[in-house]
Amino acid sequence: MFGLFKNGILILLCLFSQGLFADRCYSFIDLSRGNVELESNWRFAKGDNPNWKNSTYEDGDWAIKKMPDIAVNQGTKVSGYYWYRCRIYLRDKMKFSQHSVALNLGSYNGSTEIYLNDKLLTPPIDLRKQSDNKQAPQAFPIPMHFFQPGVNVLALRVYFHTNTSGFQIVPALQDESNFLFQNISPKAMVVLSGIIILTIGIYFITDCFLKPFNLEILFFVLFCIFFSFYELMSSDIFSFKNPLSTQKYALLLYIVLPVLFINFLIVYLSYKRRLYTYAYEIIILLFFVGILFLKTPYHFNLAEKLNTRLLVFPFFVSVSLIVYRAKKNLMYTKYILIGLLTLLPFFILDIFLFFKGIDYHSTTALFGSVFFLFFTSVQLNSNFLNKSQVSTIQKKETLQQDALQEGFILGLESITKKHIDSMGNLIENSINQTPDTKTLAQINNDINSLESIILCGKALWDIEHKSMSIDPEKFLLKEFVDEVIQDVENNLQEKRKNKEVVILSSSLEVTNSKLLFYLLLYHIIENAYLYSGKQSRIQISAAIEGNMLTIAVSDEGYGIPKQSQESIFQKFVSIIPEGSQLNNPRPGIGLTLVNKIVSLLKGKLDLFSQPGFGTKITITIPT
Known part of the structure; x- marks a missing residue:
């Protein structure tokens, strides 16, 4: 003790x-x-x-x-x-x-x-x-x-x-070495802060040249450069022979800083310029011009006091711009807000000391500004990194989409060419002899297949652009399913014996869009045929429980790998399962259309598939 x-x-x-x-x-x-x-x-x-x-x-x-x-x-x-x-x-x-x-x-x-x-x-x-x-x-x-x-x-x-x-x-009588020791540190700090701020400005200038023109970066660069010259003038590192001139130009630089920063925030946060920003800029412009005509230290002192009072406005405007729509802006402004809050105590201290007549050199510029600009530059760098990563991801997705579209075009070309060649051969053979019923049926089937491809593409376009109209009408479900199966088999030229349609009542009626139901069932059943062997069993079942219609299509085919199950409903995605006899990719829009139709009808789609054991797609739709 x-x-x-x-x-x-x-x-x-x-x-x-x-x-x-x-x-x-x-x-x-x-x-x-x-x-x-x-x-x-x-x-x-x-x-x-x-x-x-x-x-x-x-x-x-x-x-x-x-x-x-x-x-x-x-x-x-x-x-x-x-x-x-x-x-x-x-x-x-x-x-x-x-x-x-x-x-x-x-x-x-x-x-x-x-x-x-x-x-x-x-x-x-x-x-x-x-x-x-x-x-x-x-x-x-x-x-x-x-x-x-x-x-x-x-x-x-x-x-x-x-x-x-x-x-x-x-007042003190000091050995010159003691005086230099006591005063070199504050002056060095001012110089160091000016150099740091200038370095930040140069860094972002370089960034402007390496990347597309960015208006907010231009405002931030000007802010840093003006601030750094103000600091260097304040420390006598960069000054004029006449101290009054140094004081004048330092003040001119200082009063422009808030204008540059507010404009930086407005552009950075994508705000519209308000009337009060124009009014503030007009006041600063008049103030700027007035300072050019000042000639005495007394009037410069009055100008500095007026500027100190004016600083309150841009500070709170900056905070309000960040706080407004805070949830949306927080990701892009959290470090800037931290910098402004770091600036606040120094800002208040400067105002207090200034009006007390104590010239405690620009605490705000010396410490607060360095912290503030550091946090702001961290925020900008963080955003640039995020934008760069997003841009990289978008480019990657674009390349993937281009590849998928190329696959779609190849698949569409393959199917279209198949039907056109078929019709061409049939017509050429019919020139020399009277076409029989089978030939005419084949030509009709090819025409229907091409019509189906066009209809499918148009329906997908209309749904995606929200121009698809739902025209409900009553139809018998069993009869309708049999018609769809018939169209699939005619198009694929494949009669599947091992198929089963399970609908409890042939008189079961459904009221809905016949076109959308047709496209929905056609592509599910077609996929069951395409991705299963000719001897594989296919089952199509339908039932109504309450006000919900459930349709299930299952096959004992090749199955879909788990890693591909999420992507098969994406546009232009087409897979060829292991063991499949398919030689050419499909267009890749059939299941995309199915998924879009189910969503449009406010239904639900479930997929269960396992390689080697087949696939089951279940659709539940309100009736």
């Missing part, structure tokens, strides 16, 4: 030691420590007087400031000159080295002249026209020989450009 208490005390001391032992003005300091924070006893005055830089000037009646002294004056323009003075004492025996220290003032909305012991350490400029990059920490090197033993007077002449005045941190 004592050890835990001791460790806690040590942690608290470490956390608060910086504040407890901070230096102050009008006291002795030790520059050899490498980091001297001048927290309190600063003398402060508003206005401008060239004499205030003099080390001999008496500033006892000035206000006393404790740092940091950041202040936001809402509704009041406080831009202007401010002076800060600090006296520090160095011991007489201090040894001065030749290296420099840096006066670190942090980030602030102002321009500064630094005086040490009456000597100007910064270039002489008009502070009112100079605007430093407020997002970059401001530090000013001071050669060690500028210091003197005893009293040293540090005077800061600051021109604050906006209604945000004061410093965000405690």
Whole structure:
């Protein structure tokens, strides 16, 4: 317990030691420590007087400031000159080295002249026209020989450009290496985030060239490129000589980002553009044009505040676009939504700190944006992969369908050629002699077979295109089945002796579409003949129970392999069972038509088959 208490005390001391032992003005300091924070006893005055830089000037009646002294004056323009003075004492025996220290003032909305012991350490400029990059920490090197033993007077002449005045941190005299160490990491993070975002953009640009043009990818690429340049401008890696120009173009890039992202979402989710999107884009366009004419840091600050307020709208529009039709969109937007939710706390933090006057560089752009764009790119890559897989499957299915259609054409050609050749031979023989009854019957049979093929194709087309009409009529079932069997045997030129028709009553009537019933029975019975030997037994049975008619056709033929049983009802699929005497494939639409008719009549079809033992097809239809 004592050890835990001791460790806690040590942690608290470490956390608060910086504040407890901070230096102050009008006291002795030790520059050899490498980091001297001048927290309190600063003398402060508003206005401008060239004499205030003099080390001999008496500033006892000035206000006393404790740092940091950041202040936001809402509704009041406080831009202007401010002076800060600090006296520090160095011991007489201090040894001065030749290296420099840096006066670190942090980030602030102002321009500064630094005086040490009456000597100007910064270039002489008009502070009112100079605007430093407020997002970059401001530090000013001071050669060690500028210091003197005893009293040293540090005077800061600051021109604050906006209604945000004061410093965000405690001014510190730091060894230059310490300053670089403390500031290189945040700056490096900004640069790294900019490079990552640019890399994402380049990756998707490459994807655009390798794949068909995609509008949502174009919007996303522009979003990434604009964002990356904004980041690089913010970190001074890519900047103009005039800091105001850098600030202007960075802001122009930043205000376009929400427009690009909303357009990306609209195209990506296949939404129609709404009136509010046009209104928002018009506002942004006017805002964009207005920024081009801004010339002072004060007005740039106002523009940034307005832009911060405008960001609320695109954020919630983006979330609403994803949430709307959430079930449909979730598959395509779940990672984007995670990215937006990751962005939310940083977004709120930025707004809070911005209006408090604390310029905590673009937390949203630095951390939130990297996470957000990472998740968005993951989502897009995932979708591209899914689309690629779907495209591959579709191509494979198309090739299979083409192969099936080719089989259908070959089968149809074989059957059609058979009947046409048969008719041609019969007609040619009839030229030289008077045709007998058998010849005429054969010609009639061939014509009927061709008519049946055409009728079958037309019926399938009508059913698939929902143009088939059901015209119910009464007919005797036994008589109708015998007629279908007769047509099958005539077409196949095969009289099957070993067949059995089991219908309890010859007077059993059915009311339904005679055409659909004919096509249904014809193709089931024809298949039983085709896929069984001539000596195999075939049974056709029918019965009515309640309001349901059950028809079963069974054979003791070759049977259908289990792996083929699901596919035989698909269009253009035709199989030749092992042991079958069939030499040519069939067109492959007969059982497809049977299945379609059963569905149209709101019935049920059952198939039982086993290789070597035959096949049984049972159909149940409402009467």
